[in-house]
Amino acid sequence: MNGNTAKKIEFQAENNAVKNENYLDPKKWHKQDTTWALSLFGTAIGAGVLFLPINAGSGGLLSLLLITILAFPVMYYSHRALAKMIYASNSADQGITGTIREYFGNKASIIFNIVYFGSIYTIVLMYSVALTNTASSFIVHQLHMPEPPRAILSLVLVLGLIAILNFGQDITVKIMSMLVYPFIASLLFIAISLIPQWNTSMLSFSSVSTASTASTGTGYFGTILMILPIIVFSFNHSPMISSFVVKQRATYGIEATDAKCAQIQKVCYIMTFVVVMFFVWSSTLSLTPEDLKMAKEQNLSILSYLANELNSPVITIAAPIIAFVAITKSFLGHYIGAYEVMRDVIIKFGKTRGKAIEEKTVKTMILSFVVLTCWYVAYANPSILGIIDSLSGPLVAAILCLLPMYAIRKVPVLAKYRGKMSNVFVIVVGILTVLASIKSLF
Secondary structure (H helix, E strand, C coil), X not given: CCHHHHXXXXXXHHHHHHHHHHCCCCCCCCHHHHHHHHXXXXXXXXXXXXXXXXXXXXXXXHHHHHHXXXXXXXXXXXXXXXXXXXXXXXXXXXXXXXXXXXXXXXXXXXXXXXXXHHHHHHHHHHHHHHHHHHHHHHHHHHCCCCCCCHHHHHHHHHHHHHHHHHHHHHHHHHHHHHXXXXXXXXXXXXXXXXXXXXXXXXXXXCHHHHHHHHHHCCCHHXXXXXXXXXXXXXXXXXXXXXXXXXXXXHHHCHHHHXXXXXXXXXXXXXXXXXXXXXXXXXXXXXXXXXXXXXXXXXXXXXXXXXXXXXXXXXXXXXXXXXXXXHHHHHHHHHHHXXXXXXXXXXXXXXXXXXXXXXXXXXXXXXXXXXXXXXXXXXXXXXXXXXXXXXXXXXXXHHHHXXXXXXXXXXXXXHHHXXXXXXXXXXXXXXXXXXXXXXXXXX
């Protein structure tokens, strides 16, 4: 060993020692752990939970129990799998796309971007329908005014929301972030307010076969297959995982990242599970399986339906407003994500053709596409739960469940995560959720 090499190794050892001294003790719970647990908690509870009680209760007591049993493990193990995939990546700061490019190459990252865009944009379309229905229901039932023409209402809403972002995206994002915890608090408030309305109709096992057959047309096992997409969709917060992992790796070091992420995620998901399932149970217990079937047919969120049906002044006024704000927040958040993906694709496509597309042109193309597609879908009023079952849920499952398992199987640096029983569970959930999409087409 020459002198230069020895000095280099000595310098690296000293440098690593300094780095290790700067890492926080992973065995202790720190302030930043609380911050991240709350951040994940706030991100995990979105407007998707407003549709969870409808699928949860429309199959009767057993489907409600099944969702209660599956919600935590599906949420925990799927997001843990995604975190594991990102641990060893040197491109984690570039998001999931950067990790895919590093592991599988540029072509794989392009395919991923297409699937990722599909998963985001179907949600944008779904929320454009939900916003229109929420606004229309509020005008008719709470304001006691004639129902406005759907074509005009949907266009005004879509243009209004996109205009808000275009004239002040930074302030809009800040306001959206500020609304996260008030939304969660409002869900708890609604759930508690519904307690006097609880009834025993949902607790009857006789409601199972009737409700499940009515809701799916294929009996109880069809309902089981249909609840997985809504579970995967409702708790999905995969875009947050990359930045979460990068921060833990920088704070605790690569060796402690796995255990620390698991600890923080477990705390977050326990809180998420308790809040969401309390809301789901309280909502369903205040209605009947037939009511939930009607909410599904009317294509409304559970809050809008509760406001229309229950004799409670608080619920009547607060519920639709909470629903509208929550859906608006989710629409804008997913629109920003979809915009960024579309922008990158258009610019890269232009470069492959040897053309530099101006930013103004890119923006015009995207806005035209978004307005026309969202307006058309909102006017057509397809089933919101149908979109989740056939498109959004399976696409999210492909990214959240199947992609990490494939990476763990194929990428050598992830070999230590192979052979876990939780992997089998995540694969089964992913496959069944995708199969639910195929089943919904027949």
